Amino acid sequence: MTAFPPRASVDAARAVESPVRAGDETLLEADRLALKVGERWLCCEFSLRLAAGECLVLLGPNGAGKTTLLHTLAGLRAPSVGTVRLGGRPYADWDHLAAARFRGLLPQQQPDHFSATVLQTALVGRHPHLGRWGWESDDDVAIARAALTEVGLADLAERDILSLSGGERQRVSIAGLLTQAPRLFLLDEPTNHLDLHYQVATLELFARLARHGRGVVMVLHDINLAARFADHVILLDGRGGVTAGSRDDVLRPERLSHAYDHPIRGVDVDGRIVFLPE
Secondary structure: OOOOOOOOOOHHHHHOOOOOOOOOOEEEEEEEEEEEEOOEEEEEEEEEEEEOOOEEEEEOOOOOOHHHHHHHHOOOOOOOEEEEEEOOEEHHHOOHHHHHHHEEEEOOOOOOOOOOEHHHHHHHHHHHHOOOOOOOOHHHHHHHHHHHHHOOOHHHOOOEHHHOOHHHHHHHHHHHHHHHOOOEEEEEOOOOOOOHHHHHHHHHHHHHHHHOOOEEEEEOOOHHHHHHHOOEEEEEOOOEOEEEEEHHHHOOHHHHHHHHOOOEEEEEEOOEEEEEEO
16 A cells, blocks of 8 residues: 555644544535536536545546635635535634634645745644744644654755655645644645655545544546545536536446546456546
8 A cells, every 4th residue: 555654653643633433523515506607607506515534526627617616615715506514604604713723725736935944834734723923832843743744754844845846845735734734625636746656645645534534625637546535526527517426426437428528438457447538
């Protein structure tokens, strides 16, 4: 099994994956949600519920609206139709800092305008947990160092982020999100810039966090990785259509072929269905 190096043996690491009973709590809900940009409908109405311990993957062709949907679920934009609830409450009822402690977003791009160390960059994730004039404590630093260990970057803690490769920078961003320690992770293409080893290791990391009671929503491009890690899938077809449901209900060759406008077939490989373009 592909994995990152062993985790840091510090008490602060428990902030990254404190256990919650999976399924006991609804972390995210959308009711009759629909999205429109300009005159174009990205998706028709659908509903979803994500419980603690579950992973939802957003799939679809380029431009279908996956990032827009993710940002709507993160409360960064209002839905055109319907409602989104975080922890049972609409975003309007949440204080911004409280919402940031509950859910964390990994965006596609990580602009670096200023020089900073890897550790300083990861520590940004602690800001929702600090007061207005708060300063990072030793515990905060320990949490950030534990997160860097989780993604295999402990030895680069003092490196300048401007000197990192794209894949290393992506892992720093993931460490920052782990340092934030939210209940719900919203990930926009978390495998961006990562080689095969770290793609699988990253998804296994979030699968482990889900097993400890966190919730995970992520945008992926790889159908087979979605098949491996998702409990639920939302498939956008780029023409306003949406199919939402369990992984096995949604990931069918005919539905995938329609969404991607290209023939896709499923092949049984050692008991696992692998999806291949014709």
